[in-house]
Amino acid sequence: MDRFLISNNKKPNDGTQNSEPAPKKKKYDESSVKVRRYLSEYLGLGFSATKSDPVNAQCVLCGQVLANSSMKPAHMNRHLSTVHPSHVGKPIEFFKRKQEAFASNCLEIAKVASVSSKALRASYAVSYLVAKQKKPHTIAECLILPALVKVSEIMFDTKTATALQSIPVSNNTISRRIEDIASDIVMQVIEQIKLTKMFALQLDESTDVSGEAQVIVFVRYQDCSDIRENILFCQNLQSRTTGEELFKVIDKFFAEEFVPQNLVGLVSISLQ
Template sequence: MTPMKMKRHLTTKHKHLSQKPVDYFKRLLKDNKQQRRRFEKKVKVAEKTQEASYLVAEQAAKHNMKPYSVAEPYFLPTCAVVKTLFGDEAEKEVKKTPLSDDTIGRRIKDMASGIEKTVSELMEDKMYALQADESTDIGDKSQLLVFIRYIADNKITEQFLCCKELVQTSGQGIFSSVAEYLKEMGLTWKLCVGICTDGCPSMVGSVKGFVSLAQKENPLLITTHCFLHRENLIAKTHGQELKLVLESVVQMVSFIKSRPKQTRLFSILCEEMGSAHEGLLHAEVRWLSRDSVVESTRTETGNDSFLDSSGKT
């Protein structure tokens, strides 16, 4: 604004201040800056405190099946130890760490975005291979896990690429989810040299399977069968005695998971018994370690002898 316009604004809009000396306005400007600095000091979080918040968020993310609100009840009680070792001032500084569930959620998303950006930069114009597996979580939602493998610094590097909730579990639905994410990452099918999957029809179907649709984009793709699923196939040829035990476990789990009401009642029962787990897995893919399924079933029922000597329930 030109000086004349400023003078006219002062005399018309702030007539009661038009006769004030210049020092008066300088003092007002100085007071305003000091007030702003005091306010920023109160609300601004220190850089070290921000870093500590990210470290806590990383630990919260590593606690499987735990909500983001796990940070405050797990972290804040340690302030008593800090107070004992370093005094009241150290405790006050530690308590300034942002740990609300919304903050932890944002921190985890920021870290995930950072990992995606790093992988995207490393993968620029490089050939890669994918490993994909679709399964159902304990909430009965279909999830697609994708890992990526590429060469960096003259060695093979493997990274977790993405986890997508699937609306359609068909081969077309899986292909659309993966293709959309690869496009976001700036990756093309032309650079993909291989895909590793299980042997289910939605993955390896000759017409509408995920691998078949990917090969239409790049006919040179090499496909392989996941060795973990090979172990799953071998597990079906075990001895008769173990087969009877596993069939009993499958029947129990299938009975509980067959109806939502029975699943809810079982969860309530586990909660009342103080069990560490409140749900059961129900899919062939996730039963690769079947001894763990038998062990967890024994633990949940609280009965060490639910099988007799003949292997029957």
Template sequence: MEASYMLAELIAKQKKPHTIAETLILPACKILAGVMLGPDAANELSKVPSSDNTIKRRIDDMSEDIEEHLAEKLQASGRFSLQIDESTDISGAAQLLANVRYVDADSIKETFLFCKEMESHTTGEEIFRVTNDYFKENSLTWNMCVGLCTDGAASMTGRVKGFIAKVRAQNPHIVTNHCILHREALVAKTMPPELTEVLNQAVQMVNYIKSRPLKSRLFSQLCAEMGADHQSLILHTEVRWLSRGKVLSRLYELREQLLEFSGENAVPHKDKLADERWCARLAYLADIFGHLNELNAKLQGRNENILSSTDKIRGFMGKLLLWQEALEQGSMDMFPLTSAAPQAAKERAVYAEHLQTLKERFEQYFPRVADIEDYDWIQDPFHQESSTEKLSMKEREECAELRVDRTLKLKFSELPLDQFWLASASEYPSISHHAIEQLLHFPTTYLCELAFSTLTYMKNNSRSRLSVEQDLRVALSSVPPRIKKICAPRQAHVSH
């Protein structure tokens, strides 16, 4: 029976259809065992239950165990933060996804919490009802939830009926955060009309080629014949706005091949490809979106905290000032494609206007980045310059003692930040509690984005009716199923 559960777990982790056990995995294993070990070994494998329904039941059992075990961990931790987002799947159903970050023994962990199909409109009230019901079912309270990260949708942020407002009514002390990735994308969307026009025209060119398979193949063939480094364009999608960086770079690199191709094809705005000033603007867009893409990539990933993410935003804002100064002095070294483009010098005013707009938008969407210095003591508690003025007297006293604790100083160089502060909790409980609470906050809804990608892959056209929560939990949870515990009270039955 354990083997059957392990097989089902593997299928869920690989996001495969349940039927693959009976149609591919077990037959393949029997062939290999028969060849390598003999017919008796192959016959023994036939005893492993592997039908479609069996695999589904195994996954459901493991999902239930993971959910129960995680609830126990959250109750034991006593505090956690939440990231939550909603999207629509391939069947048109709205799915609400949540991930959680919590203290588990000597470190901070983060994992999938739930995926619930929304039965009615995705209003803030409905999102709260679904989440609140889940909390009640798993003996969780809103007072345990110290932080909440969402996108900026009205259903989340509405003053009266928004999800955040409903949560604050339950826990007035909760800290809420608008996803940093989402804010960066909003910043990037604002640009002068001259650049907006070039961007829209470039996107139309790319989508004309990529949305027509025959045109796409012919274009690839032409690029190969002309010796281009790349032989295809990247399809632009509005869903992930900052994908434009790579799209524009590829278009700029292939502009000559596309101009040649457009001679016999109705590529929209094809005359622009021969316009050097238009190409200079395209080069700048490719460069600046490349930089924005790079920032976006740095902000993504697991275990990112609000302090390190804010530092990265501040660093980019500092680079914007540097680029503005360089542009005023006639240098465009920070924009390699632009600096090599003919006519780029004549477009300097357009570039300068856009950099100023970006600077203003970053200040608008990230108005309190300088406040992060108040938490420098978390990132380096042994730095004497780190301010502790906004801490309570008890916390300041503990911080003063900690700064001269040579044993902990050695640990600080050896341990990740969360583990260091948890290791300090017994001797310095107040300051450690404060530090951990800050590190618990999610800066982005990145894990929800990952889960949506997994959901889309699993719930494709051929499996659009699949109920995804159990499969998603086994696939994505960092809490492993306790298979021996699940099997203990059950009697193994052979099924086919």
């Protein structure tokens, strides 16, 4: 027995040796990370401070942003000497002028890239008309906007026509606007349903242009003293067009949108 213990390098446990647990690894604590402060003398190296939190260093010559952990004079000197060697040793007044010019260019780019509130409203208005008339989304860019510009040139002036050209009406833009309008209408209808005590549904089974089965759900509810009817939603049926599948689609929609269980009538009509 003693030979076995010696050969396996094991000591007999006499109860005098205490087994200590292995030390636990320290968890990563974001609060322990050192946050570096931007110093005014960093501008002499060609770097200004960003408005982010934490503050980062941004080159006033090329716009490159260094992370907060890399906001060190050595890193800034290396960037200046390798990327902009012709500006090494320039006075701080030079970099101040570059900073002002860089900020001015960023402001001009933001103005050009941004869309005015009136142009945005006009874009949604045009998209709503395209959706109501069931026209291709390209008609806004190919016909509606050119017609508006031409009419403005004849009836008013070129300045008004130029302002109209800033309205975003591309194919993808019209598609996004229609989706936003549809989502907003559904939200309004759901809010009105939640305020009423009872409502009824009508299900219309049909097929789209590709032959896939879909269900259109109409809702009828009382709004004050008037009875209103709106389309609630339209979804494709993934499998069969049975009553069980229709119930699953409606039940899933009600659960996702938190529609109250105040249904008092249900009618199914097939349009196929």
